[in-house]
Amino acid sequence: MTGATRALTAPDAFNCVAPRQSARNKGEDMAPCLRGPLRIALLLLGLAVPISERASAAIDPTLALFLGYSKAINVVAISPNGRQAVTGGQDNLVRLWDVPTGLLLRTLDAQAIRIYALAFSPDGQFILAAGADATLRLFAVKTGELVTTMEGHASDVLSVAIAPDGRRALSASKDKTLKLWDLETGQLAKTLEGHSSDVTAVVFAPDGGRALSASADKTLKLWNLETGQPESTFEGHGDAVTSLAVSPDGLQAVSASKDKTLKLWDVGSGHLLRTFEGHPSETTTLAFANGGRILSGGADRTLKLWDAQTGALVRTFEGHADAVASVAVSVDGSLAISGSPDKMLKIWDLDGGHVRRTIDLQSETFSPNGYRNFFKGVSAAKTADPAEVDKRLREKGMKRGDPVFLRIFKADLEAELWIKGVDGFALFATYPICAWSGQLGPKLAEGDAQTPEGFYTIGKGQLNPNSRYHRAFNIGYPNLFDRAYSRTGSHLMVHGACASIGCYAMTDAFIDELWLLVTAALDAGQERVGVHAFPFRMTDERLAAFDWHPWADFWRDLKPAYDLFEESRIPPQVSVCNKRYVVQPGRTDSKSAPALRVACPQPPLASTRLAPVALPKPDHRFP
CATH class of the missing domain: 2.40.440.10 (L,D-transpeptidase catalytic domain-like)
Incomplete structure (x- = not known):
């Protein structure tokens, strides 16, 4: 509570809800007063210079705060144990969540303005984040500290992946390259070149020796990481490939595209196995789920669960108010997490087909630094009987x-x-x-x-x-x-x-x-x-x-x-x-909880028996 609260006449008048009036907060207090006129002015400006739906990522961050993009979610990832999730968006914050409770556990300042790429290490101890400043940052989950910074790309990093052994990482960029990094030293190990446009997604194969990438040039490439050369190119999409995933056994890959389809590929041969059609507009994100299923999200605001073997649509999930930007599935396949420009993070029950939890980043639940500092609900009836x-x-x-x-x-x-x-x-x-x-x-x-x-x-x-x-x-x-x-x-x-x-x-x-x-x-x-x-x-x-x-x-x-x-x-x-x-242990006969006191456990008392004393020998010179 604040000092101002204590100065009130009632002992707890304004208890726990008194507004803080520090100088630091005065600017924040004025923000609601200014936000309306500024938004009107920006709206008028927008009428003169139209902004397309897809242009939000390029908006100046200062304007983005007023236009409401600052908390739009671009990417989500889920920890290997399924316990935590991490999100990144249009602001410079990476947010770490507890999945079962929906609690915000930590925020990490990624200093990138727009976060496009996130990945957990295989042991769940580190988070790799990257975005519009072309820099990769590795954070320790336990402490929140920045461990390593990696620079080398010439443009936005759109995707990152960490190798199964946790020692290397791959990044994909708008500069048309992929880069292989040594996470222990932060040094660049290799640059992979071959795509003719933005590289939009990258994943490691389970063996860690190969990787698959996707690009706006409509292709996928399978890379040999030892040589740094592509082994094969997968062709078949009619527009930019937006997302990519590899099956747990590494035998199949699935890709999403602006051409509104998903495509399932045989990784070994590069052959197209199946095309999935059902999203009425571009498909933006996807992930493998257990039981031979694929989960996809699209600009149509829905997620769709598919049977990978038959191509049948199993279920459609609705709830987002804007495009689904990113989706991740837990290792056991029981739940999925999706993020959207609607500033909503949703946790889905894949088998039950419903939303387990919705987290609204616009809510008053979250302060400017991202932490939960004002949580409120609807009061129940006023009296008890x-x-x-x-x-x-x-x-x-x-x-x-x-x-x-x-x-x-x-x-x-x-x-x-x-x-x-x-x-x-x-x-x-x-x-x-x-x-x-x-x-x-x-x-x-x-x-x-x-x-x-x-x-x-x-x-x-x-x-x-x-x-x-x-x-x-x-x-x-x-x-x-x-x-x-x-x-x-x-x-x-x-x-x-x-x-x-x-x-x-x-x-x-x-x-x-x-x-x-x-x-x-x-x-x-x-x-x-x-x-x-x-x-x-x-x-x-x-x-x-x-x-x-x-x-x-x-x-x-x-x-x-x-x-x-x-x-x-x-x-x-x-x-x-x-x-x-x-x-x-408490006492069974105790009725009250005593106030805390200082009481250190006492060591066992030393024995009070006297040790034997050596007496002087008799002096035989005296009778």
């Missing part, structure tokens, strides 16, 4: 006033309320979180718009029944652990409504229900209610999937508390030692 809550409690053998315990899972958008019974705590209800802000990871500083993660408690003094957002519990940030790292912030709440800059917004109805149960427990003698805020459900599989993340070590310190509660259904005791959380 106490009689209905009491009925549900009775059905579970519970009552108002029993001790309660809260667990929050950011990425899952869920909060759990547990109520104490004879044999430990039992789950009463799981509530959807309507809004939280920031990224996965702990809150670090006042004004960072970040919702906290860690272990907190709520006492009576932290309740606000008259919050601007209906009702609110202050979770007690910063706790002892946060203060050990000099972290700052205030008025971090679980509250009603559905807007957040730093808090967990539950809607008014759900905060009402939580309020009934939390306040009843405190009134009945529970001194403090424990609140455990996790980034996600801390399963071994989920934590392993985020092993690359910069906060992975912090999350590993949270996991013992999750595991202990999962095993015992008793909230664990949490303390702090040497700036780390220390977790021990």
Whole structure:
């Protein structure tokens, strides 16, 4: 929260949603006022100088911001484990996403204005990005750091691929060449020449010794990377080839073209095996899926799933509002990801034929730097029914006033309320979180718009029944652990409504229900209610999937508390030692979650038995 927020009379007036008024933000605040007139002026200019649909890639980036192209998606790629996806577009940002949750994990500044090409390394540890500045950049996924920069092309790089061994990369460019790079040194190993126009796509064969390229000259070429010479040329398209993919076994290739078709080729012989027709306009992108299927996207705004062996159209996917610019399929073939100039990223269930998730890059969810810092939804009804809550409690053998315990899972958008019974705590209800802000990871500083993660408690003094957002519990940030790292912030709440800059917004109805149960427990003698805020459900599989993340070590310190509660259904005791959380089993007879304290595990006590002492020998000179 900001200093301005603290100056308000109500303790949490504007809590979590107060606008930041720094000098840095004033220009941003004025942007909406200027955007309308500027767009009108540019529209009038556009009437005098028409801009074609395909010309957006060449628009000056400054104008592109006002014309709305800045977040158009040009390319998508999916990690080998299917867990992350990466997108690039008309701005200079490469965005890394968590596929199951749709959360934005990281942004990488590719400094290229327009990103046209992306690829994951086979181990998923690196991302190769390239675009309009003719430069390739290799980033480390775990740290986000730029590892290598490769320069050598004379024009836009339109496609990149990384070899199966992860040591080499290929790039295709509008300068009519392909270049082979050594990723370990960043040095250019070889230039491949032979196409007579833009080289639009390139892929490695599974053996890593050959590669296939596609071009606006209507052909495909199979290259021997040892000699740098083409082994064969595939001809048959009637217009520029726009995209290319090789089957997992390397025996077949499929190409897409402006001639509205897909063509399936035998890689060994170069023979055309089959032509797929169904897109009414140019085919822009494609990928192999499992089960002998091909997924294509086109300027007609649809994706089409084909049977590669029969040529039959299996299914059509609709949902984009503009051309499908790029598509990628997970290794197991269960899902696909598509991007478009409509600024939408869509995750598709290929077998079910529906959209699993849509991510709108124009949404207020994303700030100018690309991170999620304002997430909001529609508030539910304004009140909860106490009689209905009491009925549900009775059905579970519970009552108002029993001790309660809260667990929050950011990425899952869920909060759990547990109520104490004879044999430990039992789950009463799981509530959807309507809004939280920031990224996965702990809150670090006042004004960072970040919702906290860690272990907190709520006492009576932290309740606000008259919050601007209906009702609110202050979770007690910063706790002892946060203060050990000099972290700052205030008025971090679980509250009603559905807007957040730093808090967990539950809607008014759900905060009402939580309020009934939390306040009843405190009134009945529970001194403090424990609140455990996790980034996600801390399963071994989920934590392993985020092993690359910069906060992975912090999350590993949270996991013992999750595991202990999962095993015992008793909230664990949490303390702090040497700036780390220390977790021990909870007590079955405990009604309250004690506030955090410094408590380092004590070493075993040394034995109090005295060691034998060597006595001097008697002096026989004396009687």
